Amino acid sequence: MKRLEVRGLQIGFQTDQGWIPAVRDLSFDLGVGEILGIAGESGSGKSALALALMGLLPSNTQVRGKVLFQGGDLLQNNAESWRKIRGSKMAMIFQDPMSSLHPYLRIGDQIIEPLLIHGLANPKQAREQALACLAEMGISDPKTMLQQYPHECSGGMRQRAVIAMAVLAKPDLLIADEPTTALDVTTQREVLIWMQKWIRASGASLVFISHDVGVLSEMADQLMVMYLGQGVERGSLVEVLKRPHHPYTDGLLRSLPAMQDRNAKHFYSLAGHVPPGGSIPSGCSFHPRCPAVQDLCRTTEQMLEINQERWTACMRAKEGSWKSS
Amino acid sequence: MDCMYARKGGKLEKLLSVENLTVKFGKFQAVQEVNFELHSGEIVGLVGESGSGKSTLGRAVLGLTPFQSGSVKFLGQSLGKLSRKVFLKLRPAMQMVFQNPMGSLDPHQSVGSAIMEVLRVVKHATDEEAFSRMKCGLEEVGLDSGLAHRYPHELSGGQRQRVAIARALAVEPRLLIADEPTSALDGSAQAHILDLLRGLVRNRRIGLLLITHDLSVVKLVADRAGVMHRGRIIETGSVEKIWSAPSHAYTQRLLAAVPQWRR
Ligand SMILES: Nc1ncnc2c1ncn2[C@@H]1O[C@H](COP(=O)(O)OP(=O)(O)OP(=O)(O)O)[C@@H](O)[C@H]1O
Ligand SMILES: Nc1ncnc2c1ncn2[C@@H]1O[C@H](COP(=O)(O)OP(=O)(O)O)[C@@H](O)[C@H]1O
Ligand SMILES: [Mg+2]
Ligand SMILES: [Mg+2]
Numbered sequence: 001m002k003r004l005e006v007r008g009l010q011i012g013f014q015t016d017q018g019w020i021p022a023v024r025d026l027s028f029d030l031g032v033g034e035i036l037g038i039a040g041e042s043g044s045g046k047s048a049l050a051l052a053l054m055g056l057l058p059s060n061t062q063v064r065g066k067v068l069f070q071g072g073d074l075l076q077n078n079a080e081s082w083r084k085i086r087g088s089k090m091a092m093i094f095q096d097p098m099s100s101l102h103p104y105l106r107i108g109d110q111i112i113e114p115l116l117i118h119g120l121a122n123p124k125q126a127r128e129q130a131l132a133c134l135a136e137m138g139i140s141d142p143k144t145m146l147q148q149y150p151h152e153c154s155g156g157m158r159q160r161a162v163i164a165m166a167v168l169a170k171p172d173l174l175i176a177d178e179p180t181t182a183l184d185v186t187t188q189r190e191v192l193i194w195m196q197k198w199i200r201a202s203g204a205s206l207v208f209i210s211h212d213v214g215v216l217s218e219m220a221d222q223l224m225v226m227y228l229g230q231g232v233e234r235g236s237l238v239e240v241l242k243r244p245h246h247p248y249t250d251g252l253l254r255s256l257p258a259m260q261d262r263n264a265k266h267f268y269s270l271a272g273h274v275p276p277g278g279s280i281p282s283g284c285s286f287h288p289r290c291p292a293v294q295d296l297c298r299t300t301e302q303m304l305e306i307n308q309e310r311w312t313a314c315m316r317a318k319e320g321s322w323k324s325s
Numbered sequence: 326m327d328c329m330y331a332r333k334g335g336k337l338e339k340l341l342s343v344e345n346l347t348v349k350f351g352k353f354q355a356v357q358e359v360n361f362e363l364h365s366g367e368i369v370g371l372v373g374e375s376g377s378g379k380s381t382l383g384r385a386v387l388g389l390t391p392f393q394s395g396s397v398k399f400l401g402q403s404l405g406k407l408s409r410k411v412f413l414k415l416r417p418a419m420q421m422v423f424q425n426p427m428g429s430l431d432p433h434q435s436v437g438s439a440i441m442e443v444l445r446v447v448k449h450a451t452d453e454e455a456f457s458r459m460k461c462g463l464e465e466v467g468l469d470s471g472l473a474h475r476y477p478h479e480l481s482g483g484q485r486q487r488v489a490i491a492r493a494l495a496v497e498p499r500l501l502i503a504d505e506p507t508s509a510l511d512g513s514a515q516a517h518i519l520d521l522l523r524g525l526v527r528n529r530r531i532g533l534l535l536i537t538h539d540l541s542v543v544k545l546v547a548d549r550a551g552v553m554h555r556g557r558i559i560e561t562g563s564v565e566k567i568w569s570a571p572s573h574a575y576t577q578r579l580l581a582a583v584p585q586w587r588r
Contacts, residue, residue, distance in 0.1 A: 015475065043484050096425065181509065183538070185579060185582040187375055211508075211515075212539075214583065252511060252513055255516040256516075269514070270513040273468060274469065
């Protein structure tokens with residue numbers, strides 16, 4: 001069963017220098033209870049996508065396409081309909097917990113706010129739910145924490161506060177944009193295990209954006225890889241990591257620290273850099289950096305559907321592989 | 326590509342020596358009696374859980390957070406004892422890349438003009454020089470120089486992080502303290518930055534203190550590492566030694582928690 005269907009999504013930012021296409025013709029599905037990991041080039045549009053799903057893009061933005069969620073198209077929402085579902089049916093966890101916490105309000109009041117706004121609990125019930133949630137996430141003294149201000153908490157505590165704030169209303173869709181980048185590995189592990197358990201128990205769906213392939217490999221069921229505003233590959237996590245069909249995915253995996261040779265003269269990375277916003281290469285947009293580029297790639301782009309769950313934007317994936325070249 | 330002025334090579338010398346450094350916020354000791362040394366041409370990794378005091382230590386070393394006791398010597402000179410004039414002259418040689426690039430970039434200035442400004446002020450570059458070195462510097466960190474006219478909020482997290490690195494490198498520091506410099510980067514961009522930093526250390530003999538919670542990064546590039554726990558450095562040693570035979574129980578726990586993925 002599907003929870004979210006994204007169809008032909010286009011996101012553009014207006015700047016002094018003209019339009020910057022941040023997401024270009026992106027389509028994908030998210031199943032009920034599924035964790036979809038999203039990895040990709042820095043600047044490839046992951047955060048823009050997340051903000052679009054939440055209706056939080058800044059005003060200098062143009063969005064086209066369809067985002068189907070619970071029988072409606074989110075992109076048709078007005079401010080009032082966004083207010084109704086944001087924080088109740090869907091919630092977001094940002095990378096920097098300080099950006100979602102108000103510095104002058106007590107942690108407790110902030111965590112229970114969504115429950116109160118949407119009339120899902122009275123203050124006493126809300127407080128109890130918050131206490132239970134923080135305790136489950138491994139906060140040793142949740143009572144004290146509810147009374148504290150954000151600056152009195154460590155980064156790990158703040159991040160858990162933000163997660164509690166997002167999940168207490170039991171949303172059906174949770175979007176997390178690099179939620180644990182600020183955490184050390186031990187805290188990160190605790191938080192991730194808890195989030196995964198919560199998803200499994202609640203049946204909610206999770207879009208999980210991360211640069212850390214190690215984290216994704218422990219967290220996600222499905223993986224989508226983005227490059228220059230497009231999804232270039234999608235499939236089950238195991239499949240994509242074991243047998244990447246797109247040369248970008250392959251390069252990404254090969255450049256991870258654990259895959260590098262410490263004694264090499266240079267570390268492996270993809271040559272060149274992403275063109276600046278606005279100028280999208282012809283044909284396959286990865287072709288200027290592709291180690292396996294052929295003439296056809298410069299003029300033609302093609303989406304290859306390998307099966308329902310597995311697709312790639314590399315047309316050469318069909319002929320056995322570009323890897324032999 | 327090489328965006329720096331001359332000065333190849335350089336001596337291998339003791340850049341930094343930190344003795345019994347203690348930083349308190351009120352009664353709370355964020356850094357407790359920390360000792361370490363950093364030489365030119367060397368990468369020292371600093372790892373540890375969040376809140377263990379890594380960033381505070383980095384900031385205190387550069388005089389950005391006052392410390393209560395101990396000493397920090399840069400090229401043999403005790404930073405606390407320098408006159409303001411001498412300190413300001415020495416200061417550009419020590420650069421820091423901050424953990425949160427949004428906070429360290431001016432929201433009202435395009436990122437290109439921010440880099441050009443430090444080049445003009447610190448390196449006394451002419452407008453043309455500043456412009457071409459700014460472009461070169463952005464490309465060096467893997468960004469297209471077309472991003473120069475954008476404001477920080479118009480960039481992705483990873484683009485901002487690389488702008489902050491380009492700005493720190495623009496003044497050709499002898500010592501670079503990089504606080505989680507690749508945390509927002511994809512694998513390829515991370516490898517590119519690590520390669521760039523390692524190149525500056527090998528070829529130009531800068532000293533790099535690399536603060537990160539990513540142990541695989543330290544294992545890949547650092548010569549030595551220190552493990553921080555509750556304000557103290559509880560273990561130091563070569564990267565080989567720490568990974569093969571961690572002596573402290575906390576280090577063992579840290580290494581065991583690293584998410585693993587291998588092809
Ligand atoms: N407010 C904005 N105005 C103009 N351009 C923007 C704005 N926000 C993002 N961009 C541009 O849109 C593109 C996509 O940005 P986005 O933040 O979605 O990238 P990302 O995939 O999240 O990258 P990262 O991994 O570095 O966080 C980038 O080229 C970025 O520079
Ligand atoms: N300006 C400050 N005022 C009060 N406490 C602070 C301040 N800066 C950091 N701390 C505290 O000092 C400790 C170490 O923080 P930090 O150096 O940022 O850790 P790390 O970088 O290792 O995650 C934390 O407990 C943090 O809450
Ligand atoms: Mg982002
Ligand atoms: Mg820090």
